[in-house]
Amino acid sequence: MGSLKSVALPLLLAFSLLHLPFAESVWFFNYHIHVRNDLPSRNSPPHQPNLLLHCKSKKRDIGDRPMTTGQDYTWDTKINFFRTTLFFCNARWVGHKRRIFDAFYAIRDEDRCSVYHSSCMWSVRPDGIYFSRDNATWFNEYPW
Numbered sequence: 001m002g003s004l005k006s007v008a009l010p011l012l013l014a015f016s017l018l019h020l021p022f023a024e025s026v027w028f029f030n031y032h033i034h035v036r037n038d039l040p041s042r043n044s045p046p047h048q049p050n051l052l053l054h055c056k057s058k059k060r061d062i063g064d065r066p067m068t069t070g071q072d073y074t075w076d077t078k079i080n081f082f083r084t085t086l087f088f089c090n091a092r093w094v095g096h097k098r099r100i101f102d103a104f105y106a107i108r109d110e111d112r113c114s115v116y117h118s119s120c121m122w123s124v125r126p127d128g129i130y131f132s133r134d135n136a137t138w139f140n141e142y143p144w
Helices: 002-018 020-027 106-112
Strands: 031-037 051-056 061-067 072-077 086-093 097-105 119-125 128-132 139-143
Touching: 031 051, 031 086, 031 097, 051 072, 061 072, 097 106, 097 119, 097 128, 097 139
Parallel strands: 031 119
Antiparallel strands: 031 072, 051 061, 051 086, 086 097, 119 128, 128 139
């Protein structure tokens, strides 16, 4: 039994050190999620929220966020050990439409969101919810 410990411990230590960069990038790395309200305000009273956003994960409820046109809501997260971190949001365009979307899903977003300052950029627009990996090119990932 003593020889198993003398072999297993150094192997475990070596394995841990070899994977340190992976561990650092996944488990200790902050991702920034941005959701911007780019809905028109022409049918809303001035300075009144026209978007209600409620985002949460299994362990963390961010709560309802009333947003006026042009507002950006941001929060940070880290990826868990099993890479199952998921934040989803319920976007309600007041008086119009409603959509649930995944704002951050580790397996999908860990690479694509690392391009632009480790940020997942979302824009809520009249025809859907758009994603950008660089804050320049946008894709309608969740049509209303």
